[in-house]
Amino acid sequence: xxxxxxxxxxxxxxxxxxxxxxxxxxxxxxxxxxxxxxxxxxxxxxxxxxxxxxxxxxxxxxxxxxxxxxxxxxxxxxxxxxxxxxxxxxxxxxxxxxxxxxxxxxxxxxxxxxxxxxxxxxxxxxxxxxxxxxxxxxxxxxxxxxxxxxxxxxxxxxxxxxxxxxxxxxxxxxxxxxxxxxxxxxxxxxxxxxxxxxxxxxxxxxxxxxxxxxxxxxxxxxxxxxxxxxxxxxxxxxxxxxxxxxxxxxxxxxxxxxxxxxxxxxxxxxxxxxxxxxxxxxxxxxxxxxxxxxxxxxxxxxxxxxxxxxxxxxxxxxxxxxxxxxxxxxxxxxxxxxxxxxxxxxxxxxxxxxxxxxxxxxxxxxxxxxxxxxxxxxxxxxxxxxxxxxxxxxxxxxxxxxxxxxxxxxxxxxxxxxxxxxxxxxxxxxxxxxxxxxxxxxxxxxxxxxxxxxxxxxxxxxxxxxxxxxxxxxxxxxxxxxxxxxxxxxx
Amino acid sequence: xxxxxxxxxxxxxxxxxxxxxxxxxxxxxxxxxxxxxxxxxxxxxxxxxxxxxxxxxxxxxxxxxxxxxxxxxxxxxxxxxxxxxxxxxxxxxxxxxxxxxxx
Numbered sequence: 001x002x003x004x005x006x007x008x009x010x011x012x013x014x015x016x017x018x019x020x021x022x023x024x025x026x027x028x029x030x031x032x033x034x035x036x037x038x039x040x041x042x043x044x045x046x047x048x049x050x051x052x053x054x055x056x057x058x059x060x061x062x063x064x065x066x067x068x069x070x071x072x073x074x075x076x077x078x079x080x081x082x083x084x085x086x087x088x089x090x091x092x093x094x095x096x097x098x099x100x101x102x103x104x105x106x107x108x109x110x111x112x113x114x115x116x117x118x119x120x121x122x123x124x125x126x127x128x129x130x131x132x133x134x135x136x137x138x139x140x141x142x143x144x145x146x147x148x149x150x151x152x153x154x155x156x157x158x159x160x161x162x163x164x165x166x167x168x169x170x171x172x173x174x175x176x177x178x179x180x181x182x183x184x185x186x187x188x189x190x191x192x193x194x195x196x197x198x199x200x201x202x203x204x205x206x207x208x209x210x211x212x213x214x215x216x217x218x219x220x221x222x223x224x225x226x227x228x229x230x231x232x233x234x235x236x237x238x239x240x241x242x243x244x245x246x247x248x249x250x251x252x253x254x255x256x257x258x259x260x261x262x263x264x265x266x267x268x269x270x271x272x273x274x275x276x277x278x279x280x281x282x283x284x285x286x287x288x289x290x291x292x293x294x295x296x297x298x299x300x301x302x303x304x305x306x307x308x309x310x311x312x313x314x315x316x317x318x319x320x321x322x323x324x325x326x327x328x329x330x331x332x333x334x335x336x337x338x339x340x341x342x343x344x345x346x347x348x349x350x351x352x353x354x355x356x357x358x359x360x361x362x363x364x365x366x367x368x369x370x371x372x373x374x375x376x377x378x379x380x381x382x383x384x385x386x387x388x389x390x391x392x393x394x395x396x397x398x399x400x401x402x403x404x405x406x407x408x409x410x411x412x413x414x415x416x417x418x419x420x421x422x423x424x425x426x427x428x429x430x431x432x433x434x435x436x437x438x439x440x441x442x443x444x445x446x447x448x449x450x451x452x453x454x455x456x457x458x459x460x461x462x463x464x465x466x467x468x469x470x471x472x473x474x475x476x477x478x479x480x481x482x483x484x485x486x487x488x489x490x491x
Numbered sequence: 492x493x494x495x496x497x498x499x500x501x502x503x504x505x506x507x508x509x510x511x512x513x514x515x516x517x518x519x520x521x522x523x524x525x526x527x528x529x530x531x532x533x534x535x536x537x538x539x540x541x542x543x544x545x546x547x548x549x550x551x552x553x554x555x556x557x558x559x560x561x562x563x564x565x566x567x568x569x570x571x572x573x574x575x576x577x578x579x580x581x582x583x584x585x586x587x588x589x590x591x592x593x594x
Contacts (some may be wrong), residue, residue, distance in 0.1 A: 026561050027561045027562065027563050028559075028561050028562065028563045028564075033559065033562065033563060033564040034563070034564070034566050035563040035566070036563075041569075041582060042581070042582040042583045043566075043569050043572060043573065043582055043583060043584070044566050044569055045566045046566050046567060046569075046572055047564075047566055047567050048567070051567075051572065059557060059558070059559040060557065060558055060559065061558070061559055061561050062558035062559065062560060062561060063561035064561075065558065082555065084549060084550075089510075091512055092589075093584070093586040093589060135586075135589065136583070137589070138580075145589055148588060148589070149588060150585055150586065150587060150588055151585075151586050151587075151588070151589050152580055152581060152583035152584065152585055152586075153583055153584040153585075153586055154582075154583050154584075155584070280506075280510055282510065285549035285550070287549075287550065289557075290550055290552065290554045290555055290556070290557050291550065291555045291556075292555065292556060293555040293556055294556075295556070
C-alpha cells in the first residue's frame with residue numbers, strides 16, 4: 001500500500017471511504033414524469049411534484065428500480081425483499097419541498113464489493129434519493145456563494161434519480177481511491193444505468209479521509225471532502241488533506257471532524273462546517289411512497305440481461321487479442337472502441353494488430369473529430385482491408401496509417417485511396433534494384449566514404465543512401481526490400 | 492418499548508423550534524413544552540402496550556411497488572411556474588443571499 005513519509009520520517013497511511021453519487025440515465029425523474037435531461041433551459045422540466053407544490057404526490061419510476069437491481073448485480077449487493085423511502089428535512093433553496101426524499105436505514109442495495117487491481121473494496125450500501133436543484137450565485141466574486149447578493153435556482157435537476165454508493169473505509173491511498181472510482185464508473189457505464197460524466201455532475205464523489213501511522217489498525221478522526229469534480233481533484237484533494245492532517249497530528253494537535261471543500265484552483269481544502277454544526281435532519285418514513293419490493297420476475301430479468309462487466313471483458317480482451325492490461329483498458333476507455341476492434345477481428349483481421357491499430361489510429365481519429373466522439377459509427381471493415389494491404393506489401397505500415405486515417409475521415413475505401421493518392425508501395429525487386437543502382441551512381445563519393453569508413457561512418461552513409469533511394473521512390477519503396485537490396489549491392 | 496421517555500424540556504422545544512425556523516416567545520415555549528410533553532406522554536401509553544406480534548406500520552396500506560412507466564411528459568409552463576415565485580430572474584427562481592454551502 002501507499003505509504004506517506006512525513007518530514008520527521010514517520011510513515012503514515014490514508015484510511016478512506018468514498019460516497020459516490022451517480023445520476024441514473026432514465027428518461028424521466030425519480031418521482032414524476034418530467035424529462036431527466038442535462039443542459040435544457042432552466043425550469044422547463046419541472047412540474048407540481050418536483051416543485052413540491054401542495055397536494056402533489058410522488059410515484060416511483062419503475063426504471064429506477066430496474067437500474068438499482070443492475071447495480072445490485074454488478075457490485076455483488078444483496079437487494080433486500082423490501083426497502084423504503086424517508087424524508088430528510090432541511091431548509092435550503094436547492095430543494096423546494098424543504099425535504100429531500102431519500103432512502104435511509106432500509107436501502108435498496110446492501111453489502112456489496114468491487115475488486116480494484118486485485119483488492120476487494122467493500123461497499124456498505126447503495127441508496128436511492130432525488131437530486132437537488134442547481135443554484136447560481138449572483139453579484140459576488142466569480143459565482144462563489146460568499147459575497148453573493150442573491151442566488152438563482154433552476155429545478156430541472158431537482159428530482160433526477162440518484163444512487164448514492166457508499167464504500168467501506170477500505171481505501172488506503174489517493175491512487176487507490178481514483179482507481180476505485182474509475183472502475184465503479186466504467187462498470188456503471190457498461191451496465192447502462194448512467195452516463196457517468198463527472199464534468200456534467202452525473203457522477204460526484206465525496207471522500208472521507210483520515211490518517212494513521214503505518215502498522216496501526218485504529219481509525220483516526222476523519223474529514224469529509226466535497227467538491228471533487230474529476231479523478232485528478234480526488235487524488236490531489238486526498239493527498240493534500242492527508243498531509244494537512246499528518247502535520248496537525250505531528251505538531252501534537254488533533255483533527256476536528258468536519259466537512260471540507262476542495263478549492264480546485266488553489267489546491268487546498270478549507271473547512272465548510274464542523275460536526276457541531278451538523279444538520280439535524282429528523283428523518284422519518286415518507287408516507288406518500290409505498291415500499292419497494294422487487295419481484296422475482298424483475299430480479300430474474302435483470303440477471304438474464306446483465307452485460308459483460310469491464311473487469312471480465314479486460315481479461316477476455318487480453319487473452320483473445322494478445323494485448324496488455326493497459327491496451328485492454330485503452331480499448332475500453334473510449335465508447336465503442338473495443339467493439340470496433342472485436343468486430344474487425346470477427347471479419348478476419350489479425351487480433352493483435354486489430355487491437356493496436358484501434359488503440360492508436362482509431363483513437364487518433366476520434367481525438368481529431370473531437371471531444372465525446374465514439375467509435376460506434378465507424379466501419380470495422382476499413383481496418384480489415386488496411387491490415388490486408390499492409391500484410392501483402394501493397395502499402396508500408398506508415399502508408400497504411402495514412403490511408404487508414406483518410407478512410408476513417410470518409411475519403412473512401414482504403415483500396416480506392418491508395419489508387420487515388422498514388423501511394424502504392426513499390427515492392428518490385430527489379431525496379432527497386434534499378435533505383436539503388438542509380439542512387440549509387442549519382443553518389444559515388446558517399447559509396448566510397450562508406451567503403452573506407454569505420455562503423456560510425458558506414459552507418460551514416462548507409463542511412464544517407466537509403467534516404468536518397470526512398471526520395472527517388474517518393475517514399476513509396478518497400479523499406480524491407482530496399483534495406484535488403486542496399487546490403488546486397490554495397491561493395 | 493415500556494420505559495417511559497424522559498420528560499420534554501424547554502431546551503428540546505427551543506431546538507425543535509429552531510429546526511422548524513419558528514421564532515417562539517418565552518411564553519410560547521412554556522405553553523408548547525406542556526402541550527408537546529402531553530402528546531409524548533400519550534404516545535408513551537401506547538408504547539406500554541405489548542405490540543411484539545404487531546408489524547410496524549410506516550404505511551397504513553398493505554401496498555408495495557406502486558410504479559410509473561419511464562415516459563417523459565412536457566413540464567409545466569415556465570411563465571406559469573415562475574408567476575408563483577416571490578421573485579424570478581432569467582427564467583430562474585430568485586432567492587435571497589444564501590448563508591453557507593448546501594447541506
